Amino acid sequence: MELGMVGLGRMGANMAERLVGHGHHVVGFDPGAKAREQATARRVVTAGSLVELVAQLLPQRVLWLMVPAGEVVDATIAELLPLLSEGDVVIDGGNSNYKDTMRRGAMLAGHGIHYLDCGTSGGIWGLKEGYSLMIGGDEAAVERLRPIFSALAPAPDRGWGRVGPSGAGHFTKMIHNGIEYGMMQAYAEGFAIMQRKTALGLDLQQVAHIWQHGSVVRSWLLDRTADALDRNPRLDGIAPHVSDSGEGRWTVAEAIDLDVSAPVITLSLLERLRSREDDSFADKLLAAMRAEFGGHAIKRSE
Known part of the structure; x- marks a missing residue:
């Protein structure tokens, strides 16, 4: 054709x-x-x-x-x-x-x-x-x-x-991308926890490759995660800024319109928005509130 x-x-x-x-x-x-x-x-x-x-x-x-x-x-x-x-x-x-x-x-x-x-x-x-x-x-x-x-x-x-x-194809792809947001966020958080557990000296590349075979969390996204870690294990030079192209927002709006609870997709979208805040006023205010009601120390910026 x-x-x-x-x-x-x-x-x-x-x-x-x-x-x-x-x-x-x-x-x-x-x-x-x-x-x-x-x-x-x-x-x-x-x-x-x-x-x-x-x-x-x-x-x-x-x-x-x-x-x-x-x-x-x-x-x-x-x-x-x-x-x-x-x-x-x-x-x-x-x-x-x-x-x-x-x-x-x-x-x-x-x-x-x-x-x-x-x-x-x-x-x-x-x-x-x-x-x-x-x-x-x-x-x-x-x-x-x-x-x-x-x-x-x-x-x-x-x-x-x-x-x-008409519209069903793009609606389905919108939901597909919302699910993708949640899956990516879960992988990112899991690997971040392992990366922070320095006492165990975990090799994140090794773990990713183990999970690729037989694990219930194996997926194409995990394959791409493993490839990314192979190329750059420490993720050097990558800014902690995650963009979104709109489908996640539309998915959350649709969930609200339909009275469907979608906390994972919603929070994954909010985390992407949060990643863009280099100087978060909300975090500063949270620290100030903790000091006000509990006398917790505030970490001063340099």
């Missing part, structure tokens, strides 16, 4: 390369000339504009968006809409908010264009290992694109599927 890939950043380019490797014809566009050059080196045909991209695809066209969530998605759709025809398919493979996806899907449906949301997991390892794909949208449109999803997934019959109507 042929497909247009809009957005040739690292993940978009990797996905395009994987599709080409499975015999699909991919035409890619990115506003950055360097990104287009790098994609060309991966055997991806590139276009200099969205107009040129669409012109190189035969109806019924398939356009896969790998652009930042939010206004960029809306702007890209607005630019594509006059160029598309009834029966074309637009796929959002980024981390859009599922409510935005439902709105966009309804709007495009009014023009006879299918809009699929594809929650995509796999990161930089997807090119080699395949991607986990959670797809929302019209069932017939998903089935028509089975060859594309099968090529991107770890195997034709594993790691992908239509999970529901």
